[in-house]
Amino acid sequence: MTILVTGGLGYIGSHTVVELLNEGFDVVIVDDLSNSEKFILNNIEEVAGRKPVFYPFDLKRRDLLKQLLDAHQIDGCINFAAFKAVGESQEKPVDYYENNLFSLINLLQEFKERNISNFIFSSSCTVYGQADEMPIDENTPLKTPESSYGKTKQMGEEILMDFAKAHHKKISLLRYFNPIGAHPSAKLGELPIGIPNNLIPYVTQTAAGIREKLSVWGDDYPTPDGTAIRDYIYVVDLAKAHVAALKKLMSETSDTVIDIYNLGTGKGSSVLEVVNAFEAANNVKVPYQICDRRAGDITVAYANADKAERELGWKADTSLEEALRTTWNWQKYLESRN
Numbered sequence: 001m002t003i004l005v006t007g008g009l010g011y012i013g014s015h016t017v018v019e020l021l022n023e024g025f026d027v028v029i030v031d032d033l034s035n036s037e038k039f040i041l042n043n044i045e046e047v048a049g050r051k052p053v054f055y056p057f058d059l060k061r062r063d064l065l066k067q068l069l070d071a072h073q074i075d076g077c078i079n080f081a082a083f084k085a086v087g088e089s090q091e092k093p094v095d096y097y098e099n100n101l102f103s104l105i106n107l108l109q110e111f112k113e114r115n116i117s118n119f120i121f122s123s124s125c126t127v128y129g130q131a132d133e134m135p136i137d138e139n140t141p142l143k144t145p146e147s148s149y150g151k152t153k154q155m156g157e158e159i160l161m162d163f164a165k166a167h168h169k170k171i172s173l174l175r176y177f178n179p180i181g182a183h184p185s186a187k188l189g190e191l192p193i194g195i196p197n198n199l200i201p202y203v204t205q206t207a208a209g210i211r212e213k214l215s216v217w218g219d220d221y222p223t224p225d226g227t228a229i230r231d232y233i234y235v236v237d238l239a240k241a242h243v244a245a246l247k248k249l250m251s252e253t254s255d256t257v258i259d260i261y262n263l264g265t266g267k268g269s270s271v272l273e274v275v276n277a278f279e280a281a282n283n284v285k286v287p288y289q290i291c292d293r294r295a296g297d298i299t300v301a302y303a304n305a306d307k308a309e310r311e312l313g314w315k316a317d318t319s320l321e322e323a324l325r326t327t328w329n330w331q332k333y334l335e336s337r338n
């Protein structure tokens, strides 16, 4: 079985490629290196012991996609390729719509004409906005996301549901909560570009002395310690969920399937709990200051991931501290490369 993994050199994609290779799948990666680096390909091979086929091109190039699909028999696709920076998407909305939606549409145009099904889409808990009740299950009402990035995810979901119904395809929409951590080998992880906006990369760079202090965005939220709460899921657990979701799609006898799963731990952690866990896990200090709330932030989001456990036999079981230990090891690996 050969799986096309778009964005397969990226953060979540690279971990998922390793899990696919470990499970005996062959993998073809398309990645234009807009947010990844070529050395990740070699590291995937080191970790998994097998090399995926790699095509360095932009998925907006439908002609190149056609050539790839003519050359390989593809049995399923996991589509990670997208721009993902929430703040940047507010400054460059059209770039986000173009990249995230044209890439998706090119894939679907090709797949509808060829006999290719089993499509997995990287969605996000951002489609729920600030939900009225916790935990968030798949029946929680969706809210139009504030950011253009978030809107590309919601639109992507709708495009895929229409695609599945009209063309009798099997699709799975995976709504990730907050992915964190790195591979236990310390050979794969999130590549920091510029000043991080997300919490864990900022905490890590502060502990490493690259940033002076973490700004904690708000301590006046209606939560036990006043800081906002999220569901931080370990990236290897998340990668394994993709393999489980793919296997489930492949085993379905119906030709039309629309699966939707929340992928989280089911447990919320506050910003200060994350800081404390990072310090305890790695025996380092993370200096911080309390600042005003960040515009657009929600108070609390954590998943009810029971559906994924029930239907995929999957559960995120890595602790926050363990995940944060892998983050620190990855940071040390990156420093050793410089």
Ligand code: NAD
Residues within 6 Å of the ligand: 006, 007, 008, 009, 010, 011, 012, 013, 030, 031, 032, 033, 034, 035, 036, 057, 058, 059, 060, 079, 080, 081, 082, 083, 084, 099, 103, 122, 123, 124, 125, 176, 177, 178, 179
């Ligand atoms: P990432 O940026 O590390 O990986 C995305 C990869 O896609 C990169 O390697 C990039 O070079 C590639 N890419 C982007 N546009 C492309 C194009 N047009 N053609 C070919 N390659 C292209 O991001 P990630 O954190 O691994 O996220 C993967 C997916 O999961 C994205 O769709 C993202 O929106 C989604 N997601 C991420 C998070 C998160 O917090 N990391 C949360 C929810 C959903």
Ligand code: WQD
Residues within 6 Å of the ligand: 084, 086, 123, 124, 125, 126, 150, 177, 178, 179, 197, 198, 199, 200, 202, 214, 215, 216, 217, 218, 228, 229, 230, 271, 294, 297
């Ligand atoms: C987590 C918490 C911050 C940085 C974003 C996207 C979402 C999804 C995941 C893709 C918040 C606080 C952060 C800092 C802080 N991505 N924080 N100081 O905002 O939950 O979600 O990434 O789909 O769509 O919106 O993640 O890591 O940015 O923030 O206090 O320097 O940490 O305010 O409460 P977020 P995050």
